[in-house]
Amino acid sequence: MTWEATITTVELATHTAIHHRYPQGLTLTENLLSPEDYDRVLRSILSAFHAIECDTSEVITPRGAKKPKRKRTAIHYGPQFDYSTNHVVENPTPIPDWMAPIITKLPVEINQATLQYYPPGAGIPPHIDTHSCFGSHIISYSAGSAVAFEFKPATSHTAEKMFAPRRVKGGPSMTPKSPSPDPNDPSEAGSQAVEVLLPGNSLCVMENEVRYAWTHGIRSRATDTINGQTVPRGNRFSITFRYVSFDGVCKCQFPNWCDTRHQAENTPDT
Numbered sequence: 152m153t154w155e156a157t158i159t160t161v162e163l164a165t166h167t168a169i170h171h172r173y174p175q176g177l178t179l180t181e182n183l184l185s186p187e188d189y190d191r192v193l194r195s196i197l198s199a200f201h202a203i204e205c206d207t208s209e210v211i212t213p214r215g216a217k218k219p220k221r222k223r224t225a226i227h228y229g230p231q232f233d234y235s236t237n238h239v240v241e242n243p244t245p246i247p248d249w250m251a252p253i254i255t256k257l258p259v260e261i262n263q264a265t266l267q268y269y270p271p272g273a274g275i276p277p278h279i280d281t282h283s284c285f286g287s288h289i290i291s292y293s294a295g296s297a298v299a300f301e302f303k304p305a306t307s308h309t310a311e312k313m314f315a316p317r318r319v320k321g322g323p324s325m326t327p328k329s330p331s332p333d334p335n336d337p338s339e340a341g342s343q344a345v346e347v348l349l350p351g352n353s354l355c356v357m358e359n360e361v362r363y364a365w366t367h368g369i370r371s372r373a374t375d376t377i378n379g380q381t382v383p384r385g386n387r388f389s390i391t392f393r394y395v396s397f398d399g400v401c402k403c404q405f406p407n408w409c410d411t412r413h414q415a416e417n418t419p420d421t
């Protein structure tokens with residue numbers, strides 16, 4: 152018996168049957184790989200973490216716990232973003248061959264892959280991947296347990312956080328710590344979160360508005376509520392594919408959250 156790929160591409164921006172405002176530029180593809188390829192990719196992911204002695208045995212975070220039992224761990228392939236200098240640096244570790252079945256299905260050329268392990272309960276703070284360092288598409292392949300990905304239209308508060316001088320070392324992009332948004336601040340109005348479930352073996356492509364003008368993140372919590380059902384989280388892995396740009400100039404249409412535009416406006420004329 153031959154297996155036939157069922158690739159379901161849902162253009163969420165035009166999905167009118169669901170009464171949510173989905174971000175423009177978001178595409179979710181489920182069942183990206185054949186079961187055989189998915190199985191091989193999962194094994195390679197586990198070997199990569201075992202090679203760095205990262206413990207991936209599933210430790211469930213109890214409901215209501217303040218912190219996950221273990222932290223998110225990242226392995227970088229291809230050029231890397233240096234959080235201390237805000238510049239892109241070479242990285243001797245090339246993108247491994249086992250990622251080829253995914254890479255051949257990507258809509259654009261990429262030169263960087265970030266493999267991450269999210270133990271149950273772990274998340275990633277809401278952020279916009281730095282405009283000037285990365286290309287037009289931010290692509291996330293998910294493996295393992297499903298997780299709710301949260302999108303929010305960026306606000307003036309997001310811009311303030313992004314362009315604050317202090318930046319957190321080791322985050323995936325601009326994720327500085329700062330006070331939570333003031334819910335009474337009119338600039339936060341309409342900042343309605345949209346949750347999208349990313350199942351294992353799915354590909355989430357962010358371009359245009361959702362890439363440049365929305366934040367994305369994963370809440371640190373032990374369970375997700377999906378269609379009214381509470382689902383405990385398990386081990387999740389992701390591979391973020393991006394095109395790292397060495398010239399560091401962004402030409403997007405979203406100046407409010409663009410570090411290239413912000414820098415140009417804040418550099419005094421000589």
Ligand SMILES: O=C(O)CCC(=O)C(=O)O
Pocket residue numbers: 265267275280291292323324367389390391
């Ligand atoms: O884990 C993911 O799916 C996304 C990670 C992410 O947002 C990032 O690396 O910038």
Ligand SMILES: [Fe+2]
Pocket residue numbers: 278279280289323324367
């Ligand atoms: Fe990101």
